[in-house]
Amino acid sequence: MSVPTEHLLALAAILFAIGVAGFFTRRNLIVVLMSIELMLNAANLTLVAGSRLHSSTGAVQVDGPILVIFIIAVAAVEAAVGLALVIALYRQKQTVSLDAFARLED
């Protein structure tokens, strides 16, 4: 594949922007969490692009992929905790709309 690096980065930027849009516009907590996953994936893509560029001269550097792996692990954690909280909140308010959780002290 000889796609230039900037195209990968551009794709990552577009995905990230879509994630941001979802994060800010949606009320459904689950969708908000999904938007966050989307942003994390965009980040992963930039790491992949960078790693490819650095390793392309022959000397393979694995720092990028390792970081991606960690991010995936953390994303999993985040999703798990987030969803557990969603369930907990749902039990309390019978909804997962952000509007219901406007006040921090509630």
Added chain:
Amino acid sequence: MHNLTLITFLPALGALIVALLPNRDERVLRGITLFVTSVVAVLGVSLFCAFDGSQAALQFTQSVDWFTLGATSVHYEMGVDGISILLITLTAILMPFVALSSPGHITERTREFLVWLLLMETGMLGVFASADLVLFYFFWEVSLVPLYFILGIWGGERRLYATVKFFLFTLAGSLLMLLAVIALISQAAADGVLSTNIAGLTDWASAAPLEAQFWLFAGFAIAFAIKVPLFPFHTWLADAHTQAPTSGSVILAGVLLKMGTYGLLRFGIGMFPAAAINAAPLFMILGAFGIVYGALLAMAQSDMKRLIACSSVSHLGYVVLGMFALTHAGLRGSVLQMINHGLSTGLLFLLFGALYERRHSRAINQYGGVAAVMPLFAFFWVFAVLSSVGLPGLNGFVGEWLILIGTFQTSPVLATLAVTGVIFGAVYLLSATRRLLFGEITHDETRSLKDLNTREVAIVAPLCALCLWIGVQPGVLIEKTSGSLDALVQRVEDTRQTMVVGDLVDPRAEEGVR
């Protein structure tokens, strides 16, 4: 035996014990507090006796590495000089009496109160005992917090306003000082002074270029001026004094304000003599103006605690005036006046506190003819008033006299202005005394007032005795501080010699050179 760390942290230890003791009997808690403060007082007095006043260097020093800021090392360093020894002793002596007075006006949340009281003592002693700039700043802030709670929890009806005002004012000062501290440390570090030791920094700062000195001096001086408080930063004091419980007022007047004047002397003049020489006329004017201004304010008050607070403004004007006269007599008087003001204003607050506990009114016109039913109270009150107005033979006179003569040597005009304070002082305090004690009894509640009880006499009598003793033998105190003050005057004079006569030097300094 003469261990500054022990003296400083003993109250904190006491606070810990009081806080954690499972015993819920208030008397036990008060007893522990009284015991701890008394032990500190004994240690303080023995420290005072062991101090060699002829030396300028710090004594009883202790030093341990603490941490590093970049390349600069910060030490836990304690030590006292001739100025701080007096204030440490004053603090140590005053606190048992404050503790003893607390049963009268602290009836709820006693444990908390005692804990704050003891922590406060550690903070105040630490301020005076620290020989490292960072440590000093640390204690400075530590001493701020307990009063915030004492004022806010046990204060009068407008305590929240007073508390917030007090806190914001002092915090503003503290932050300014923090800036100056950081600037000082970093600039000194740039010159290779890699320690925050006050003595080392003083050596660096007093030789620093005038412009650097000026800004650093301004930072420190404004911070301390707020604490003193000098006009126009004085308005927090009246509210804080008025709303504070008796013990809070006593500590505030007795010790906390002295932190400001102590700072001005030690850090303002001591560290930046060149800047201080240039700023001296301004500070002298502020001091002299403060004397008259505070007195006029006091004359117009109808609230006794507010009146005493305004008299503090007036008295501290003397301290600042004498200090910036930069003469032997002025400085000696200034240091002595710090002690005197602590004792006599503390006495006034303690005595009025005793009356307030009986009648729960601060308005002077609610009283009248009290002397007939409370002769002992009247005696001690008049004694305290006389000490405060500077009657010869009592403590106030010596300080005032030295300040005035010291000021007269540099500025006869300002001395004349300040002397009017002697008249005004008599006017407002005696007028208040007359309205409080003399005349016919105007309120029926006054008729049933009980005279001071044994506990209250035990609080005020020793302090009165101390006032008398200082008035008769001020030499004992002055001797302790003479070494340090002589060195200070020497430094100021040396600076005058080296200062270029010209653009930034005021005419007075030129005279000094001549």
Added chain:
Amino acid sequence: MVNLLFYAAALVAVLTAAGVVLARNPVVSVVSLLSCFGSLAVIYLLAGFQFLAAIQILVYGGAIMVLFLFVVMLLNLGGLSPEAEDRDDPLFHDRRRSAGGLAVAVALGSASLIGILRGARHLTEPTNGFVLPAEGYDALPALAEAMFTRYSLPFEAASVLLLATTVGVMVLAKRQRSAPPAGEERP
């Protein structure tokens, strides 16, 4: 050819991502996201990261998305009341916030794009194309070696994190189940 495959996958990824955000029904969102991740896995593979592609499918597709789907199902198809669903229209309800969110998104996205495009000329792309080792850029031996030597500490931290999460999530769920009625009664 390979390049074309990339652009196709990229297009799918963008479209499905947009679907995630735009779909009213959370189930649709979940499915869109799954497809998005799938196309990203393809891109990884194309770029020479076989292992990452595998992980992407396994962890994201297999674990995380299933979890999402599970929750969506558990909460009664998204857990939003019909009115709330109406309000959850990303574009047309509460225009102010939507506009703000979109503006931020567009601004961030365009900033990134502009930055990327302007910065592209500074990238030193290999003149004679990318040399792709047979085992890819993320050959497992190298990866494993780095993971257990240089990155051993983060690795352990991650494992601790995972453990803590496991416990934490269980506690969260458990506390809810045995929570006193008082908590439930709160409005």
Added chain:
Amino acid sequence: MTHDWLWLIPALPLLGSLLCALQHAQVLRGRATNPDLQPGIGAGATAIAAMAAAFGLCLRGFGDIGGETELLQSSSWAWIPGGGGLDIQVAMVLDRLSGAMALVVTGVGLLIHVYAAGYMRGDAGYAKFFAFLNLFVTMMLVLILSGNMVGTFVGWEGVGLCSYLLIGFWYDRDGGSPGHAAQKAFVVNRIGDASFLLGMFLLFTTFGTLDYASLIEGIRAAAMGGENSGTLALAALLLFGGACGKSAQFPLFTWLPDAMAGPTPVSALIHAATMVTSGIYLVIRLNPLFAASEVALFLVAAIGAATALIAGSAALRQRDLKGILAYSTVSQLGYMFLALGSGAWVAALFHVITHAFFKALLFLGAGSVIHGMHEEKDVHKMGGLRRHMPRTFITFTCGAAALSGLPLLSGFFSKDEILAHTFAVGGAWWLLWGVGVFTAALTAFYSWRMVALVFFGEERFDAATVHPHESPPIMTVPLMVLAALSLLGGIIGLPAVFHVPHLLGEWLDPVVRTGNEILEHRSGGHLPHLSHTMEWILLGLGSAIALGCAHLGFHRNKNGLATEEAFESDHPKLHGALSDAWGIDRAYYAGVVTPVRVLAAFVAVFIDAFCVDGTIDAMADTAKRAGTRLKAFADGQVASYGLWMGGGAAVIALLWALGGN
């Protein structure tokens, strides 16, 4: 050689004071609420014993000086080590001046103490009274005996304090007016004290010392060399300001008439015989300083003459018996300053001494009258008392005769010496002499008016409720002693025309020598001098005026109030001005007290509360209002927080992307 026993002179009354205070404490503890307290004579005896001992010591010291040793000095009390050359050490010094003063203070004081033991019997504050009285004597002795100015200042303020305490002794009577009077006395004294302080500072900065001996050396050198004349004049005037406060001179005399609110022995001791003369003492002590400046001398003399005239005329129309005496005292003090301003140091001290005798006598006699009349002070409600209290009548009349300067009595000689000196100086002093002579006429008139109104005429009190009675011997015996002294006291200073030595003049010569030398130096070698003929003429004139006016004053009033009432209806304005002491007190209130109060209120309300504190509160309000505005942004919506954060990030990102390379 040091004479440490000199410390005992002030220490003994101090001890007495402490013992009395302890007794008072006992009384308070035991029966604090019983108004019918009879604490007996314990405290009085203690105080009297202390006074007697002090008097004895003074006598001993007085005997020691005069021969070869001109002064006795004790070892010093290291008081204030001020650093930089300022080291205050106070020693007790008994020289000819302080010896004479101390003798008067302890001697007259002793008599007054004895009298007071009778006068105050039955008062609830009996022991307290003697504690204060003894403390006063202590302070007065410190004032007199101190070897430097700071020590004098201790006594100076100390007597002011005791005066405050004693004037306010009956603080709960008369609607609290004693409290006001006490406060007024202290504050007005403080005005003088402030001036004293400045004078002291000026002397210290000029001469570097505050010890009298070295000061006088320095002043002498400076005055002879003609240096620092401005400074010397200024210092003299500042110190004279202090003396004006303490010795009740114009314009600071208004406190003294009010001070009569205190018990009568206090008026006799403090406000006639001792404390008020300390200003004169100070000027004599520093006579070279005053001698060095013509301006200062003239001002002292002029103020003295003005005070004598103002107060003497005010005394004419007072109805309060003690008020007459108070104004009379102010007037006589004016004479003393007139003497000082004429360089007649000895005459001033001479008048101090004779005045101490006859004025103490008059006050004590007045006390006896008031005591016998059940606290009635208005002379219009007395009359005919000579039949009821003969001993008081005789002694009081002796005092009045001495005061009015009837020939050959003590007041005659001292007053004549003053007037003769003033006349001799010449120039502008002639005018002052005229004032002095006129005041002498007034003095004779009001003295005898007083005697006539109190002891002659019909009894104008209600015989049913008031039973005038003679006082007990403990009060009348001191009166008799003082009467004898008033009559014969003149022998210590007989005029030169009698061809007998002027005892006081010779005695004081070493003290005033320097001052006289400076005067001589300034006037080109000759001191003012009068021929014997001129002196005879002045003596004759003085006698004639005194006798004539005394006659007038007595005969116009001996038959009742007719003259008084006629004057009041004929000259209502003049009567008002005189009985009001020319309205000076009211002028004070209008010109000083009220403006200061208004200023204080203005400062407190407008400047402090509104401007200074208002600015600060306004700053706080601004911050608060800004906070309220900003609160809208913190709506608790996580999403909007996020939006702000994201917006910020976007802006930064855009800046980064668009700017730079």
